[in-house]
Amino acid sequence: MLVTVASLLAGCGGDDAGGDFVSFRFANSPTALSLVRIADELGYWKDAGVRPEYVGPATTVPATQLLDQGKVDIATGMQSDNITAYSKGVKGFTLIASSMLDLPEEPHMSYFTKAGSPINKNNWKAIEGGKIGVSGFNSCTDLVIKRLLKDNGVDLNKVEFVELKNELVAPALDKGEIDLGVFHPPLIGVLLSQKEKFTQIATSFDDWGELGGQAPFKASNIWLKKNPEAAREFVGIIAKTANWANEHPKESAEIAGKTTGYPVEQTTNWHYAPNALLDKESLQLWWDLVEEVGEVTPTWREVTIEQMATNAYNPYAKTADLLVSQTQNKTIIRDTQNTGILDSPLVQK
Structure with a gap:
């Protein structure tokens, strides 16, 4: 950040x-x-x-x-x-x-194409020769989609990654300036509500699961x-x-x-x-x-x-x-479990 x-x-x-x-x-x-x-x-x-x-x-x-x-x-x-x-x-x-x-219904990130695009989970190779909009390099927005594409046989050298501000990824996708966009909440829900424009083809859960x-x-x-x-x-x-x-x-x-x-x-x-x-x-x-x-x-x-x-x-x-x-760590803990700062070499003294 x-x-x-x-x-x-x-x-x-x-x-x-x-x-x-x-x-x-x-x-x-x-x-x-x-x-x-x-x-x-x-x-x-x-x-x-x-x-x-x-x-x-x-x-x-x-x-x-x-x-x-x-x-x-x-x-x-x-x-x-x-x-x-x-x-x-x-x-x-x-x-x-x-x-x-990350959960399937509440993902860390979602991957959207323009409605009608040939790119989908069963045809990742269709992104070759295309562009992907990400909000930063060496960050979650480009790293996870790169590994997902690589694991599905896509040649990353044939894909152009374009860095855009978060709020500019959806307009670029809508205009056809990019072929796939990477999105975080709350924008995921905004795009899901516009099915006539955008299609969610995968999420980050498809790569790294719940982690x-x-x-x-x-x-x-x-x-x-x-x-x-x-x-x-x-x-x-x-x-x-x-x-x-x-x-x-x-x-x-x-x-x-x-x-x-x-x-x-x-x-x-x-x-x-x-x-x-x-x-x-x-x-x-x-x-x-x-x-x-x-x-x-x-x-x-x-x-x-x-x-x-x-x-x-x-x-x-x-x-x-x-x-x-x-x-x-699956259960919500209602009561505190200690009475003060716990002993650790990382506690600043």
Whole structure:
């Protein structure tokens, strides 16, 4: 994720009643789907001891770099970005909470063609000589479709990948400027509602299944060291919001539309990892995925997931250790499982 910082001031603030709280500068585009914004709509931040300060849309500065410099406090982004940052020595951030998974009915990404296109699950080769619109390179939008195409016999050298802003992919597809587009929620629902124009031919679930390619929440180590209890409360609210969204898919999709500016009757939401618990499997898959169809740095394999991710700040974790897999995390946990920050070498002291 790339962001611009609208404000570099953070720390403590006060509400109308004069109470103090810790703010966190959240790097997020106003049109991006986010559990932080959904929590806002649900009122979860209103009386909390930690509250968001939204600081800007996408631009040219990587969120990992801003976190490392302490210029933003919390962000989300694809795990490939995190590995790349660590491999380049940018290590001033820690992964503290999970994000989306992948379900057939609530996919991480969907792949659409123009209605009537010959490209489909049984004829992937028809994309050869054509163009695919993606919102970024070496990210989920191009890596997963590349592997899916490769596994189905497509020569990637015969496909042109075109980088476009998210909001420009659908118009380009409609005009015939590209032959296939890659989409995230909430836009998936918008395109599904226009069957006369677009056809969903596959989803990311067809490639990586339920693992879903996590875009975990990551926090600046500077902020974590200063505000450990606020970090724990933050993760707790993210977990509560994720669990609510999973239990209320229709309502959460409507909020997704409201917070991103798309028609609420059309939008879709993600399915989230219950309890915001981090696991190894859904994060580890990125090492192999990028090596297979993306670009890696020379020190890519020197980075391990244990260097950057912990459940130490999660009130629903029994230990700071990462789960082996999300298969261990199928049930919503109603009661907290610890009384404070858990012991971990990644806890900033």
